[in-house]
Amino acid sequence: MSVAPGAWMYPRPRPGHLREIAEKIEDATGLRVQILGGKLVMSPTPRGKHAGVVKQLRRQLEAVALPDGLDVYEVSSIALPEDPDDYATPDLIALPVEWEEDDDWLADAGDAALAVEVISQSEKSRDIRDKADWYAVARVPVLLVIDPRKGTWALHTHPDNGAYRDVLPGKFGESVPLPAPFGIEIVTDGFPVYGAAPRSPRRSAG
Numbered sequence: 001m002s003v004a005p006g007a008w009m010y011p012r013p014r015p016g017h018l019r020e021i022a023e024k025i026e027d028a029t030g031l032r033v034q035i036l037g038g039k040l041v042m043s044p045t046p047r048g049k050h051a052g053v054v055k056q057l058r059r060q061l062e063a064v065a066l067p068d069g070l071d072v073y074e075v076s077s078i079a080l081p082e083d084p085d086d087y088a089t090p091d092l093i094a095l096p097v098e099w100e101e102d103d104d105w106l107a108d109a110g111d112a113a114l115a116v117e118v119i120s121q122s123e124k125s126r127d128i129r130d131k132a133d134w135y136a137v138a139r140v141p142v143l144l145v146i147d148p149r150k151g152t153w154a155l156h157t158h159p160d161n162g163a164y165r166d167v168l169p170g171k172f173g174e175s176v177p178l179p180a181p182f183g184i185e186i187v188t189d190g191f192p193v194y195g196a197a198p199r200s201p202r203r204s205a206g
Contacts, residue, residue, distance in 0.1 A: 049192040053118050053146055054091045060186055061092070067181040070113055071097050078115075079106040080138050088134060092116035094182075109138035113181065119147040121194050137162045144176060144186070151193045 054074065061072045072094050080086040087106055094114040095107055115135055119128060128145065135143045136159040143156040143164065151172040156164035157179055170176060172193065176186040 047121065049148055049194055050091075050118050050120060053148055053191050054116075056190060057092055057116055057118075057146070057186065061094070064184050066094070067113070069096050069098075070094050070181075071100075072114075073099065077106050078109040078112050078138065078140070080134070081109060086134070088115075088131070088138075090115040091118045109140060112138075112140045114142045114144065114178070115140045116144045116146065119145065119149055121149060123149075132156055132164060133162060135159070136164050142179060142182075144178070146188075146191065148192060148194045151191070153188060 058072055058074065066072070072092050074092060075089065076093050076095065076099065077087045077089040078093065092114075093107075093112055093116070095111050099107055099111070117131060132143060132145065135156070139159045141157065141159065145154045145156065147153065153170050153172070153174075153176055155168040155170070155176055155178070156166070157168075158165040168177075170188070172188045172191045174188060176188060178184050178186060
């Protein structure tokens with residue numbers, strides 16, 4: 001998922017100005033910034049196993065016949081239409097191919113057919129629930145959450161009134177049945193599971 005180890009949130013400044021602040025932080029630090037629930041959420045570059053899961057997912061989706069006019073993209077953000085600030089950047093997102101010709105940096109949430117979030121090693125349960133609710137509010141029809149901490153996945157469908165009505169849980173080794181318009185199964189056998197969180201190197205006493 002996009003909120004990685006070391007991520008944190010800042011209180012909300014004046015509405016409508018957070019996106020400008022987020023852009024400045026990204027330029028200055030290289031962190032990936034999102035705005036969820038009116039709060040800045042910053043995350044460092046994903047670790048190797050996180051990137052490996054995203055790579056495997058993308059290859060599987062690109063290897064099948066996706067619905068006409070759709071393709072999968074990384075590092076593409078979608079906006080919440082009713083909010084002047086909120087936007088999220090899923091690990092993978094299925095959007096119309098016209099997105100490739102768009103000069104804007106925010107896609108319309110109504111165009112998203114699928115969003116995929118890969119959970120980071122230190123992510124909290126509350127953060128995961130908040131993110132799922134955000135996608136439901138944005139009415140993204142299918143949200144796939146992959147959790148390499150526990151070797152599990154959850155397929156969220158049918159957003160309604162700010163929540164997903166149906167959540168199908170599963171474990172690595174069990175295929176994910178993506179619903180229409182995809183109608184395909186994602187194989188999870190090769191997804192890596194996180195090991196112990198690496199510790200920061202200690203400085204020796206001088």
